[in-house]
Amino acid sequence: xxxxxxPLLHRLETIGKLTDADRDALRRLPLRExxxxxxxxxxxxxxxxxxxxLVVSGYLCRSKTLPNxxxxxxxxxxxxxIPDLHSLHLNRMDHSLSAISDCRIARIPHDAVYEALDRSxxxxxxxxxxxxxxxxxxRAWMLMLGQAEAVSRMAHFFCELFTRAAMAGLTDNNTxxxxxxxxxxxxxxxISMVHANRTxxxxxxxxxxxxxxxxVSILRWEELRKLGQFDPSxxxxxxxxxxxxxxxxx
Numbered sequence: 001x002x003x004x005x006x007p008l009l010h011r012l013e014t015i016g017k018l019t020d021a022d023r024d025a026l027r028r029l030p031l032r033e034x035x036x037x038x039x040x041x042x043x044x045x046x047x048x049x050x051x052x053x054l055v056v057s058g059y060l061c062r063s064k065t066l067p068n069x070x071x072x073x074x075x076x077x078x079x080x081x082i083p084d085l086h087s088l089h090l091n092r093m094d095h096s097l098s099a100i101s102d103c104r105i106a107r108i109p110h111d112a113v114y115e116a117l118d119r120s121x122x123x124x125x126x127x128x129x130x131x132x133x134x135x136x137x138x139r140a141w142m143l144m145l146g147q148a149e150a151v152s153r154m155a156h157f158f159c160e161l162f163t164r165a166a167m168a169g170l171t172d173n174n175t176x177x178x179x180x181x182x183x184x185x186x187x188x189x190x191i192s193m194v195h196a197n198r199t200x201x202x203x204x205x206x207x208x209x210x211x212x213x214x215x216v217s218i219l220r221w222e223e224l225r226k227l228g229q230f231d232p233s234x235x236x237x238x239x240x241x242x243x244x245x246x247x248x249x250x
Contacts, residue, residue, distance in 0.1 A: 003027065004033055004056045004106045005027055005054070007055075007168060008026065008080045008082070011080035011167065011168050014237050015130060015133060016125075016129055016238070021119075022123040025116040029113070030109065031108060032107040033056065033105070034106075034107070035103075036058075036102070036105060038102050041098045042098055043093050043096065045064060046094075047092070048093075049091050049110075051109045051110055052088065052110065053083065053105050053106075055077050055078055056079060056104040056105060057103055058099065058101045059077065059099070059100045059101045059178075059180070060097060060105070061077070061097075063096050063187070064096065072190065075134075075138065076161065078165065078168065080168050082108075085127060085130065086131060087110070100180065102179070129236075133234075133236050136234040136235075137234060140234045141160075151203065151227065152227060153190075153199075154185070154199045155209075155225075155230070158224065159225055159230035159243070161216070162216065163232055164235070166247035166248045167237060175216060177214060178216045203224075206223070206227070207219055208223045208224040222246075230243065232244060
């Protein structure tokens with residue numbers, strides 16, 4: 001029977017080695033599962049958190065909003081991610097964590113995570129590695145957001161999500177679900193919804209990908225990767241072919 005912790009186990013094994021004791025420690029974590037609708041806020045900016053949030057299905061986002069209502073999305077997180085793992089040590093949130101699609105999450109009390117990490121130094125090191133990879137992805141995205149043209153930003157965005165989805169076992173050949181609107185894409189890419197629509201049409205016109213009915217289809221991986229200047233090394237997968245070769249084919 002599939003459990004809420006399985007996506008996390010699957011994902012961690014793509015970036016490091018899990019022992020049987022590590023798997024057992026993760027499976028013993030007390031999980032409080034709940035279903036959320038799109039737009040639900042899980043932790044607000046400035047809130048003090050006492051638990052971590054594991055994504056079971058759907059997508060969460062980290063974001064900040066200016067007083068005028070303009071929002072910047074910093075990152076997306078799907079099944080197997082713990083986007084607020086840093087709250088173990090920085091428990092006052094400096095951004096919001098919310099559902100960008102209908103989703104299912106599991107809350108894990110900080111005390112339970114501390115106990116599991118104390119019992120397993122290898123698990124402690126692996127989750128620390130995961131946090132560092134998250135920081136590396138953030139740096140890569142800041143470079144694209146600040147210096148790349150919109151079409152390259154969007155191509156890079158789809159390349160990263162496709163790679164992460166494939167390594168989490170969430171792809172179906174060259175397709176994966178992405179329940180986002182064009183307004184969401186604009187908030188992620190730092191452009192208007194109209195600009196996001198035009199950029200998406202540009203990618204479609206090049207024949208490299210499609211995004212229809214909340215399903216992304218990768219049509220020509222190598223061309224999309226070059227257009228997005230996507231170098232997957234910052235994701236630090238154990239399999240060095242991932243992202244250079246089509247990740248869905250590995």
